[in-house]
Amino acid sequence: MATSSREQRENIAALSDPFARRALFTAYHLRRYVVLYVVALLGVVALALFPTYNGGGPGGAQQAANGQGIYGNQNNGAPGTALGPGGAAAPGAVAPGTVTGGSAAGGAVAGSPTTGGGSAPAGSSTTVAIGSGVTRGGFQCNKGVRQLPFSSYAAPCVAKFVGNNGGKTWNGVSGSTILIAHRHTSDAQGANEQATDAQIVASGGAKYEDQEKYKQALIGYFNKTFELYGRQVKLVNFSGKGKYSDEELGSGQAAACADADAEANTMHAFSSLDFEGNFEWGPFAECAARYKMWLSQAAPYFPESWYKKYDPYAWSTVMNCQAISDGVGEFIGKQVAPFPAQYAGMDGATNLKGAQRKFATYVPDNAEYQECVNQVLAMEKNKYHLSSDRQDQYNYKLDISQFPQDAQRAAVQFAANKDTTVVLACDPISPIFLTKDTANQGYYPEWLIIGVAYTDSDNWAQLWDQTAVANRLFGLSQAASTAKLLDPNSEAGKVLKSIGQPVNISSVTNYYELLSMFNQLQAAGPNLTPANIAAGTHSLPISSPGGAWGTWFFGNTHTAVVDSREVYWVSNQKSSYNGNNGTYVEIYNGQRFRPGQYPNGKAPFYGG
16 A cells, blocks of 8 residues: 655654664665555564674673772662562662762772773872762752652752862763763764655654753753762764664674774773764674773673673663563463463464463574574463473564565464464564464464664554454553653653753753663763773662653663553554554553562453
8 A cells, every 4th residue: 555755754854863764765765656565664673673783792701890989889679689569669869978989888999091990099188078068050958859859750869069079080081071972883974864854854853963962951951960079071973984774783893893993092982872862783782891981881782691791781671681581571471371362363264362372472583582482482481381382383484585485374374373472572563464464364463572772662552453462462561651752741841941951852852861781870970981881780779660761770781661551552542652553552550660660460451
């Protein structure tokens, strides 16, 4: 079916991922009305959402255990800590006190600009008052107050810094500046990007140049309100040779390494943010660690094992897939597997509705994702006693040319095996083919999302066959509620309005990602090194209940989000994201769950 120019613009604007927007625009440009061709080209973004992990450490990485942050070992919400529903806990107050010498233990661990070793900078004299005094932003600091008192996520407050910060503590750090490169990859420049921007703007979205303004305005605000101990973050443009689209696909490492080398050794940057979305993908992140650059947003969805290899340089707000697996296993074991397939439909002459659930997992054949899926399957078998004859699986290649064929084969396999529930541990494009192929067979299983790779986003699920998924699509989402994110009275909305910036999905996302970065910088203390960032980050308390982005708690890991919400799909309800029909609806009033907290009993999707 042909799509109008207006619909094309809306579809492009609806995609928050820049590579997806660019791919979709290119597809429309080449074959405006051939939908299958459009989908095939767009499918390449799926590879970006499951980047390849090549392994290998950075060589000589300074381990976080050798550093010190200002808060000491005073976090809460650590493994074994009893938390309330949805991960709720005390706000994570740090007791009032004064830290000297750059660490809660009283002895700073310094790093030279190039090696990360050595002693405290000569002449340094630090005084960091935690939980008392007045903050740099002019807020009264008391026990339980955060650096931004209205924020659920800001670090515990500290009084305005008094003392000597030690000057140059690492490459890119001086007594007055923390230099962060804003990397413009080679494919973020030129006619293609201008054409894409034009389409995005025509659809009411924000072009990259506007998003850069959001970042600079937010950095200006955070520089005034967060304690950076006499320094200011400075975001400086860098024109790179790497290609963002290659790096999303897990390739292009040679050019990515050249960029990391230039940023670290020519530009002398402490960190890097990408122009097309703050995340730096795996190929660049691995090279950044080699050159001892710290990244606050690196390689979303990578497993925690990868982050540990690149400690203390790589971090992310997005939940890692190993943590996702823990939640999925418990959710299925407690709330889905024990109950009949009440949302399934006809499979030829057989009515699957009410049958004992049999699960079919659709997952890439990459070793990393197989490991995470195997973690779920083992949990179902060993803890929840799900027999092997109730588990089916199709492993597909992350190869766009094979997407249609793999989906068709999987649909035939799942239908023949009378699988009642298809678990979408996959990219968001494959369900376009899968749902169409199952519906064409008269086979209507349930569809269970686990939250990875935008499968929990309205704009992607709207592209799936609605005949197949209507009243049958449910599961977990680690993403934030769009309605909460875009609320003008939310913490992001308040800050953006105060600095004269619009409240849209781009500006709000920038707010939270930059907020996390400034939390880590403040937690490191005056002696700014990657090792001290690591120690400070691990000591940050759990976020306060009710935040729009769920619960944040790094604990002993390198990723912030720790919980999921439970959602189901309503095909005929308008989305607050783009105004089109089709949206995910929360149950349990949006309550979020960490592993160990999922309730027993049938989840009330679709009202019962």
